[in-house]
Amino acid sequence: MQTHLADFIKDSAAGQEADAILRKCTHCGFCLANCPTYRLLGDELDSPRGRIYQIKQVLEGEAPTESIQLHLDRCLTCRACETTCPSGVEYGRLADLGREIVEEQVPRRGLQRWVRTGLRTVLPRPRLFGTLLTMGRLTRPLVPGPLRKKIRPRRPAPAWPSPSTHSRFVLMLEGCVQPALEPPINPQTARLMDELGIAVKRTTEVSCCGAIDQHLGASEAAKARIRSNIDAWWPHIEAGAEAIVVNASGCGAQVKDYGHLLADDPDYAEKAARVTALAIDPIELLERHADQLAPADDAPRRVAFQTPCTLQHAQKLNGRVDALMARIGFDMTPVPDAHICCGSAGTYSVLQPKMAEQLRTQKLENLNTGEPQVIATANIGCLTHLDEASEIPVRHWLELIKVA
Amino acid sequence: MPAHALFRDEDLRFDVDVDPLIDALRQVLPEEGLIVHEAGLRAYECDGLAPYKQLPRLVVVPETIEQVQTVLRLCHEAGVPVVTRGSGTSLSGGSLPHPQGVLLAMGKFNRIREIDHHRRIARVEPGVRNLAITEAAAPYGLYYAPDPSSQIACSIGGNVGENAGGVHCLKYGLTVHNVLAVKVITMEGELTTIGSESLDSPGLDLLALMHGSEGMLGVIVEVTVKLLPNPLTKQVLMASFADVESGGHAVAGLIARGIIPGGLEMMDGAAIQAAEDFVQAGYDTDAAAILICELDGSEAEVADQLKAVDECLRDHGATRIQVAADDEEKARFWAGRKAAFPAVGRISPDYYCMDGTIPRKQLAYVLRRISEISAAEALETVNVFHAGDGNLHPLILFDGNQPGQLEAAERVGSAILQLCVEVGGTVTGEHGVGVEKINEMCVQFAGAEIEQFHGIKAAFDEKGLLNPGKAIPTLNRCAEFGRLHVHNGELPHPELERL
Ligand SMILES: Cc1cc2nc3c(=O)[nH]c(=O)nc-3n(C[C@H](O)[C@H](O)[C@H](O)COP(=O)(O)OP(=O)(O)OC[C@H]3O[C@@H](n4cnc5c(N)ncnc54)[C@H](O)[C@@H]3O)c2cc1C
Ligand code: SF4
Ligand code: SF4
Numbered sequence: 001m002q003t004h005l006a007d008f009i010k011d012s013a014a015g016q017e018a019d020a021i022l023r024k025c026t027h028c029g030f031c032l033a034n035c036p037t038y039r040l041l042g043d044e045l046d047s048p049r050g051r052i053y054q055i056k057q058v059l060e061g062e063a064p065t066e067s068i069q070l071h072l073d074r075c076l077t078c079r080a081c082e083t084t085c086p087s088g089v090e091y092g093r094l095a096d097l098g099r100e101i102v103e104e105q106v107p108r109r110g111l112q113r114w115v116r117t118g119l120r121t122v123l124p125r126p127r128l129f130g131t132l133l134t135m136g137r138l139t140r141p142l143v144p145g146p147l148r149k150k151i152r153p154r155r156p157a158p159a160w161p162s163p164s165t166h167s168r169f170v171l172m173l174e175g176c177v178q179p180a181l182e183p184p185i186n187p188q189t190a191r192l193m194d195e196l197g198i199a200v201k202r203t204t205e206v207s208c209c210g211a212i213d214q215h216l217g218a219s220e221a222a223k224a225r226i227r228s229n230i231d232a233w234w235p236h237i238e239a240g241a242e243a244i245v246v247n248a249s250g251c252g253a254q255v256k257d258y259g260h261l262l263a264d265d266p267d268y269a270e271k272a273a274r275v276t277a278l279a280i281d282p283i284e285l286l287e288r289h290a291d292q293l294a295p296a297d298d299a300p301r302r303v304a305f306q307t308p309c310t311l312q313h314a315q316k317l318n319g320r321v322d323a324l325m326a327r328i329g330f331d332m333t334p335v336p337d338a339h340i341c342c343g344s345a346g347t348y349s350v351l352q353p354k355m356a357e358q359l360r361t362q363k364l365e366n367l368n369t370g371e372p373q374v375i376a377t378a379n380i381g382c383l384t385h386l387d388e389a390s391e392i393p394v395r396h397w398l399e400l401i402k403v404a
Numbered sequence: 405m406p407a408h409a410l411f412r413d414e415d416l417r418f419d420v421d422v423d424p425l426i427d428a429l430r431q432v433l434p435e436e437g438l439i440v441h442e443a444g445l446r447a448y449e450c451d452g453l454a455p456y457k458q459l460p461r462l463v464v465v466p467e468t469i470e471q472v473q474t475v476l477r478l479c480h481e482a483g484v485p486v487v488t489r490g491s492g493t494s495l496s497g498g499s500l501p502h503p504q505g506v507l508l509a510m511g512k513f514n515r516i517r518e519i520d521h522h523r524r525i526a527r528v529e530p531g532v533r534n535l536a537i538t539e540a541a542a543p544y545g546l547y548y549a550p551d552p553s554s555q556i557a558c559s560i561g562g563n564v565g566e567n568a569g570g571v572h573c574l575k576y577g578l579t580v581h582n583v584l585a586v587k588v589i590t591m592e593g594e595l596t597t598i599g600s601e602s603l604d605s606p607g608l609d610l611l612a613l614m615h616g617s618e619g620m621l622g623v624i625v626e627v628t629v630k631l632l633p634n635p636l637t638k639q640v641l642m643a644s645f646a647d648v649e650s651g652g653h654a655v656a657g658l659i660a661r662g663i664i665p666g667g668l669e670m671m672d673g674a675a676i677q678a679a680e681d682f683v684q685a686g687y688d689t690d691a692a693a694i695l696i697c698e699l700d701g702s703e704a705e706v707a708d709q710l711k712a713v714d715e716c717l718r719d720h721g722a723t724r725i726q727v728a729a730d731d732e733e734k735a736r737f738w739a740g741r742k743a744a745f746p747a748v749g750r751i752s753p754d755y756y757c758m759d760g761t762i763p764r765k766q767l768a769y770v771l772r773r774i775s776e777i778s779a780a781e782a783l784e785t786v787n788v789f790h791a792g793d794g795n796l797h798p799l800i801l802f803d804g805n806q807p808g809q810l811e812a813a814e815r816v817g818s819a820i821l822q823l824c825v826e827v828g829g830t831v832t833g834e835h836g837v838g839v840e841k842i843n844e845m846c847v848q849f850a851g852a853e854i855e856q857f858h859g860i861k862a863a864f865d866e867k868g869l870l871n872p873g874k875a876i877p878t879l880n881r882c883a884e885f886g887r888l889h890v891h892n893g894e895l896p897h898p899e900l901e902r903l
Binding site: 285 | 436439443445448450465491512513531535554681682741743745747748753772805
C-alpha cells in the first residue's frame with residue numbers, strides 16, 4: 001500500500017517500522033474473515049484492514065478522533081488477522097503504536113479513564129490484587145453484578161515441590177493475577193518440572209510481564225517493567241537457567257517480545273534478546289517428555305482444548321497442546337472456529353463487556369460441540385473469563401496431566 | 405492514485421443536498437449505521453484495487469432488508485447515487501465509492517438462512533463469505549463450487565456482482581452457473597425475487613443478467629445457491645517447468661487431449677516463493693513455473709486421468725511431478741495458490757493485478773509478450789492464474805511510493821489487455837470491469853453494443869443512480885479514449901474471432 005507518513009513520525013524507528021508494516025498490506029481483505037469484531041459487527045471500521053487504514057491516517061498526520069479510539073478499543077489484539085494475512089502484515093505491532101499515539105492525543109473521559117488507570121494500577125501488583133480479591137470474596141454479596149462474577153472462589157493449591165538438587169533448572173514467570181485467581185497453576189507447573197528432573201528457581205520479585213501497560217497504550221511504563229524483570233532474571237540466566245517457562249500464554253507472548261520491544265535500548269537490547277530466546281511455553285518443554293506424561297488420576301478424559309489467541313496467533317504454537325494431550329491418552333473433542341477469540345483478551349472483558357460476552361457465548365457453544373467433560377486452556381485470562389459462564393469446569397491443561 | 409480522473413464529468417452530474425438525506429437516514433438506521441465523519445469514510449475509500457481511492461459522501465451500514473429498502477427509496481427520491489459494497493475485495497474498483505453518493509455496506513448481512521441438504525441448496529444473506537457457505541455445507545458432504553481465490557473473505561453478493569470465477573470453475577462453472585435465485589431491491593426500494601429454486605424459470609433469464617452486473621441493476625439481499633456433493637475422490641498434483649512457456653504449452657496440450665481437470669492453475673517466478681513463505685506448501689521454488697492440477701471423480705476415472713495427465717505434462721517438459729500424499733497436502737497445494745496475490749505483498753510493496761482471458765493455445769506466446777512489455781517499462785511481472793480457462797492474472801509489481809511507477813504499471817496493464825484482445829481474447833475474465841477496465845470496454849465493444857447495455861441498465865435504474873461511472877463506458881468516454889486506440893470505428897484486428 002502506498003504511504004506518506006507525516007513528519008512527526010516518519011524518521012523515528014517506530015515510524016519506519018510502521019511504514020514497513022503498512023507497505024506490506026495489499027488491502028486484499030482476507031483478514032476480515034477471521035476478525036472476531038468484523039464477524040460480529042460487519043463494519044469495515046471494526047476490521048483489521050479498516051483499523052490498519054485508520055492507523056495509517058493518524059500516521060499520515062490526521063488528528064486522531066474518538067471514533068478511531070473506539071474502533072481500536074474494540075480490537076481484541078487477538079492477532080487472528082496476522083495468522084490469516086498472506087502478506088505477513090504485523091498488525092499487532094502497528095496497533096500498539098497506533099494506540100499509543102491516539103492515547104496521547106485523545107483524552108479519556110470520566111469513568112473510562114479511571115477504569116483504565118485502575119486496571120493498570122491494580123492488576124500488575126499481585127499483593128494489592130490479592131488483597132482486593134480476598135476482600136471481594138468476603139464481601140461478594142455486596143459487590144455490584146458484573147464485577148461479582150469476576151470474583152472466583154479460591155481453589156486449594158498443591159504444595160510447591162521441596163527445594164531440589166537437580167542440576168537442570170529453569171526460571172518461571174508466576175504472573176500478576178494468576179497466583180490469586182488460580183492458585184494451583186504455578187505450584188503444579190513446578191511439580192511437573194520437578195518430577196521430570198528440572199528444578200524451578202523462583203524469582204518472586206518478578207510478577208507482571210508488562211502486557212497490561214503495553215496494550216493499554218502505556219508503552220514506557222511497560223518498558224520500565226520489562227527492564228526490572230530482566231534485571232531480576234539476569235543473575236540466574238548467567239548461572240545457567242535453561243529456559244524461562246511462562247505458563248500463561250498471554251504473558252508468554254509478551255516475554256517472547258522483549259527482544260523486539262527493547263531492541264533500541266543500548267543497555268538492554270542484548271539481554272532482552274537473550275530473555276526472548278529463553279522464554280518458552282510449557283508445551284515446548286513437555287512435548288519432549290511426552291513418554292513420561294499421563295492424564296492425572298482425577299482428570300476427566302473427554303477434553304475440549306481452547307487454544308488461546310496468544311498461543312496460536314502470537315506464539316504460533318497452534319495444535320501442539322491438543323496433539324500432546326491426545327497422544328498421552330485424552331479424548332480431544334472437536335472445536336469449530338478454534339481460531340476465533342473467546343473475548344477475554346487481557347483487560348478486554350472488563351473494558352468491552354458486551355462484545356466479550358458475545359464472543360464467550362459463541363466460544364462456549366463451539367467448545368461444547370463434542371460434549372466434553374472439561375475445557376482445558378493455556379492462559380489465565382481465558383480460563384477465568386470462560387469459567388464465569390461455563391457449565392463444565394475450565395482448567396489449565398497442566399492441571400490435567402501428571403508425570404507417570 | 406492513477407494519473408487519469410476516476411470519474412468523468414457526466415458521471416458527476418448529480419446534484420446532491422446531503423444534509424436532509426442525513427437527517428432522514430438517521431431516522432431509519434441504527435446509531436453506528438450511518439458514517440459521516442471523514443476518518444470513518446476514509447476506511448471505505450477503496451476496495452481490493454487500493455491505488456484507486458474516492459471518499460463517498462456517506463457510508464450506510466444497514467441491518468435489515470427494510471432499512472435497505474428505505475435507504476434506496478430515499479436516495480432515489482433525492483437523486484443520490486448508491487454504490488453497494490460486499491467485502492470490498494473487488495480488483496477492478498467495483499465497490500469504489502462515488503464522490504456524490506452513498507456507499508451501502510452489506511457487511512451485517514452475514515447470516516446463513518438455510519442449508520437444505522436434501523434439495524442441496526443454501527439460502528444466504530449477501531454478505532456471507534463464499535467459504536462460509538462451504539463450511540456450513542461440509543457436515544452434509546456438500547460444498548459450494550465456485551471458489552475465487554479470495555473465497556475466505558469475498559461475499560456471495562459481491563460474487564454475483566462480479567460473476568466471480570475460481571479455481572474449480574473450469575469444470576463446475578462460474579457463479580452464474582451455481583446460483584438459483586436472488587432477492588433484489590430495486591433503486592425504487594422494491595423487493596423482488598429473480599430466479600427460483602428449480603433449475604429453470606419461465607420468462608427471460610434475468611438471473612443471468614444479474615451476474616456480473618456490478619451493483620448497477622439492484623441491491624441483492626439474498627442468494628440461493630446450488631450445493632454439490634463432494635467428489636468421491638480427488639488427486640492434486642504439482643508439476644514444475646523450467647520455463648513459463650513450456651507450462652503454457654502443457655496446459656494447451658492437456659485441454660487438447662480432452663481432459664477437464666477440476667482445477668488447473670499456474671504460477672511463475674517470485675510468486676511461487678512468496679506463496680511458499682506463507683503456507684509452506686512444499687512448492688518447487690527452483691521451478692520457473694508450476695502447474696497445479698486437480699482431478700476428481702470416481703476412483704477409476706481419477707486413476708486413468710492421473711496417468712494421462714502425467715504423460716502429457718512430461719511430454720511437454722515437466723521437470724518434476726509431485727502428487728499430494730494426503731488431504732492436508734492437497735489443501736496446502738491449493739492454499740498457497742489461493743493466497744498468492746496478497747503473498748506477493750511480501751516481495752513487492754504494491755502490485756497491480758490484471759485479469760484478461762485468452763485462447764489457451766496462445767498462452768505461451770502471451771506470457772512471453774507480457775514479460776517483454778513489462779521489461780520495457782523496467783517493471784517485473786509475475787503470473788498467478790487460472791490456466792485451464794485461459795484466464796490470466798499478471799501481477800505487475802511496483803512501488804507506489806516511487807513517483808511514476810503506478811503510471812508505468814498502468815501502461816503495462818493497458819498494453820497487456822490490448823494484447824489479450826489482439827490474440828482473440830477479452831479484457832476481463834472474472835474480476836469485472838469496474839472503473840479499472842472501463843476504457844478497455846471501448847476496445848472490446850462497438851458503440852451500438854454499448855448503447856444496448858445502457859438501455860438495459862436504464863430499464864432497471866432509470867435515473868442511473870446505481871454505481872454510476874462503472875462497467876459500461878459512456879459513448880463520450882469511448883469517443884475520447886477511442887481516438888487513441890480505434891481507427892475508423894473498428895476494433896483492432898477485426899479478423900479475429902472473439903471468445
Ligand atoms: C487476493 C484476491 C484474489 C481474488 N481472486 C479472485 C478469483 O480467483 N476469482 C474472481 O472471480 N475474483 C477474484 N478476486 C476479486 C473479488 O474477490 C471478487 O470480484 C469478489 O466477487 C468480490 O466480492 P466482494 O464481496 O468483495 O464484493 P465487492 O468488492 O464489495 O463488490 C464487488 C461488486 O459487486 C457489487 N456488489 C457487492 N455486493 C452486492 C450486493 N449485495 N448487491 C448488489 N451488488 C453488490 C459491488 O457494487 C461491486 O460492483 C480476488 C480478489 C482478491 C483481493
Ligand atoms: S490480509 Fe494482510 S494484506 Fe490483506 S488486507 Fe489484511 S492485513 Fe492487509
Ligand atoms: S487483532 Fe483480532 S480483533 Fe484486532 S483486528 Fe486483528 S483479528 Fe480483529
